[in-house]
Amino acid sequence: MATQVQGQEQIPSQGGHQEPSERRSQALTPGQTVGPFYGFALPYEHGPVIVPGGALHVHGTVFDGAGEPVPDALIEVLQADPQGRVGGLFGRCSTAPAGRFSFTTVRPGATSDGCAPHLAVMVHARGLLLQLHTRMYFPDEPRNAHDPVLAKVPDDRRHTLIAVADQDGLRFDIRLQGDGETGEGETVFFDV
């Protein structure tokens, strides 16, 4: 027999229109998982091509806490253009069918907040009740040493944010959950 998650309370529906006097400090709408079946809806043809013909190829695999690839995640990227301007370069890529994603783009410039060049990376997935924010930084980038975000990341975890050069471009694997009690190897996620 199915068990109730919590008591038997009836959930009333959302009320009617908001009065103008209530239009200060409104309660937020909660998030919910993207679920398993968004693949026919959210990915779009050129989503993985942030910049057509771009010289930078970023790819990676999303892994779960058992080290298995996550084939039903959706990765979104927001990055600066080469001049450091943010907004126009957005990408979206599903990890179906093997847990892998890839983007064609260009190397971003530094933003004006003093951060080293980076990609803002968002993860949605079945089994993930609320999106996760992480960042991809570049290997062999001297400005990483002065990046205010990296500076707040514990030394032994910083490497999870830095891509690895390989024959296909830059590899950026995402581990949703690390090993053991301490979550060894887990990608750093941010409280934004």
Place this chain on the structure above:
Amino acid sequence: MADLLRRDGRGVHPDRDFPAYKSTALRHPKRPLVPLHDPETELTAPFLGSGPIGPVDADLTAQHAGAPLGERIVVTGQVRDGNGTPLAGQLVEVWQANASGRYAQAEDAHDAPLDPNFTGVGRCLTDEHGTYRFTTVKPGPYPWRNHDKAWRPAHIHFSLFGTAFAARLITQMYFPGDPLFPYDPVMHSVTDAAARERMVAAFDLDATVDQWATGYRWDIVLRGPERTVFETDLPSDGEG
């Protein structure tokens, strides 16, 4: 530099470690999130150039040669931020199962009929008042394998961007009075009852179209800027 976002109110969101929803077990971080304050990238909204949006994109009943089976409904509401400011020109993406509870995705193995006249994907931009409006059919509930006799309450998935990457919201809209609510761990991952209520649409006579469709209203509130600067907040001239 983009506006800083309010940090209050985020406690309404689910804890990613929610054992009743079993797939969270291996997919939630164990380590605490690292603070990321005032980040320019995440405080910027993406400009979404994903192509023109036509009227049929917001009418999920008009995307095929024939009409889909099911209860035709209008779903409308306002997108605003936590300061009450309507958000105009916002991309709203929706997707859902058909009236039988089956998604038009190959991986959905639920033994319920597909509808050749229904895909279940829509998108639109909010108007100058922050209002979105879709015509669709009411989705059916469907079974999943989370626990014995697990059925998801009928819902429509929503994706919104807001005024910053950090305001991004993917969520689900539910229908009032669904008897499956008490059994659904996804909905109950939002542990505050009042917050759960905000995921449930209201039947709305104003949105109902005579002889055509019943109407539901569902407003969506996204994270907004830390403060709104009013003229009265600006420093006055010449005062010592």
